[in-house]
Amino acid sequence: MAAVDLGKVLDKAWADKDLPEILAAPVSALKGVSDRDGELLHEAFGVTTVADLAKVKYFHWAASLAALDAAAK
Template identity: 50%
Template sequence: MLGLEKKLMKQWEGKSAQELADAPVTALEGLTKEDAEYLDKAFGIKTVRDLAKQKHFKWAQAIVTLAD
């Protein structure tokens, strides 16, 4: 596995990185169906890949990396 066991919902454990990237955001531990609906409505995010590529999140990560 990719070392992600505690970061994924049970049904997604053991899946390949490609499968996980195209999985709904609810595959990630702690993200609910309601969270997924909000992310879709607010940012058009449907998949883990969409979440990872979202520009505002990337910008926020860069700022925090520089700050730390």
Template identity: 50%
Template sequence: MAVEINLDSLLDKEFENSSLAELLSAPVSALAGVSDGDAEHLKAAFNIKTIGDLGKNKYFRAATLISQLHDAGAK
């Protein structure tokens, strides 16, 4: 079953028609609201260069999990 989702609101205009594979290798600054300066800080602090790097980063994944558990009411 094919799944279709519109990610335009999450991306800068120039990346709106990119495939998922292209987005994974796109710079973090391709995400709407992430500046080139923000991207440089992520690179300096965590060696994050791409959206894929950000999504796979163990610290961001841990923070996301903790937040989701909290929102789900886990104790």
């Protein structure tokens, strides 16, 4: 598995946290996800944390479809 540059995917306040803290963090800890985005994700999918977001089946399905498309090219 490729390493993830946490500075590229997390807001600065979260980039130096350990993984359990990041997974328990609100989704707004992810770079580019606002507090309002977090509210909408909660309304739509019941997501409140980064770990919750990782479990949303629709995101898994979309990522799988994108991977299939990339592999076909």
